[in-house]
Amino acid sequence: MRLGRVVGRVVATVRARDLDGEKLLVVQPLDAARRPAGPAVVACDVAQSGLGDVVVWVGGREAALALRRTFVPVDATIVGHVEQAAEAPPLPPRDARGGK
Amino acid sequence: MQLGRVVGTVVSTVKEPRMRELKLQVVRLLDEQGRATGGYTVAVDAVGAGHGDVVLFAAGSSARQTELTDGKPTDATIMAIVDSWDVEGKQVWAAHEETP
Numbered sequence: 001m002r003l004g005r006v007v008g009r010v011v012a013t014v015r016a017r018d019l020d021g022e023k024l025l026v027v028q029p030l031d032a033a034r035r036p037a038g039p040a041v042v043a044c045d046v047a048q049s050g051l052g053d054v055v056v057w058v059g060g061r062e063a064a065l066a067l068r069r070t071f072v073p074v075d076a077t078i079v080g081h082v083e084q085a086a087e088a089p090p091l092p093p094r095d096a097r098g099g100k
Numbered sequence: 101m102q103l104g105r106v107v108g109t110v111v112s113t114v115k116e117p118r119m120r121e122l123k124l125q126v127v128r129l130l131d132e133q134g135r136a137t138g139g140y141t142v143a144v145d146a147v148g149a150g151h152g153d154v155v156l157f158a159a160g161s162s163a164r165q166t167e168l169t170d171g172k173p174t175d176a177t178i179m180a181i182v183d184s185w186d187v188e189g190k191q192v193w194a195a196h197e198e199t200p
Contacts, residue, residue: 007132007187007188008132008185008186008187008188008192009185009186010103010156010180010182010184010185011182011183011184011185012156012180012181012182012183013181013183014147014148014180014181015147015179015180015181016146016147016166016177016179016180017166017167019179019180024101024156024180026132026185026187028132039102039131039132039137040131040132041101041102042101042102042103042156043101051188051189060160060161060162061160061161061162061165063162064162064165071165072165072166072179073146073158073162073163073164073165073166073169073177073179074101074158074162074165074179075101075158075159075160075162075163076101
């Protein structure tokens with residue numbers, strides 16, 4: 001899963017079967033420091049997200065598993081809101097960890 | 101999902117037998133501001149999109165999750181026709197405002 005910020009929404013009346021009622025939002029992916037990272041994606045939303053929200057979203061086939069009907073062509077879904085995200089400190093150099 | 105515009109149809113008479121009944125569209129990718137990114141994809145059309153339509157497509161294994169594409173060798177499926185979208189509260193694009 002990745003972090004993102006909701007920046008917009010998409011209106012689409014004609015959809016593949018079983019996608020009616022699913023909200024479609026434009027999400028700007030973020031890096032761990034919450035800077036924009038990579039191109040925007042359009043995601044379904046099961047977390048009642050709104051514009052500006054920082055969210056966690058799942059990509060790939062698993063994205064459909066968050067929805068009410070799971071056999072749908074969806075590759076990105078917002079699954080939660082982020083209240084707080086801490087960046088882990090960088091790992092020490094490999095030698096210092098005793099690795100080979 | 102990603103935004104794109106249908107710019108062509110692929111005609112292919114010799115193809116994998118399970119692909120025979122599928123309509124393949126050439127989709128030019130758009131960013132969230134509606135600009136062409138320079139990339140494109142060939143996608144199975146699950147919604148009856150036409151030339152010039154702005155669409156959403158799902159990529160990867162999610163593309164197989166329609167009755168039309170189930171078990172078939174595809175990695176991109178058009179699953180919605182876009183009416184409009186907005187970013188940061190401003191409408192970026194709307195089908196009814198586009199001059200043909």
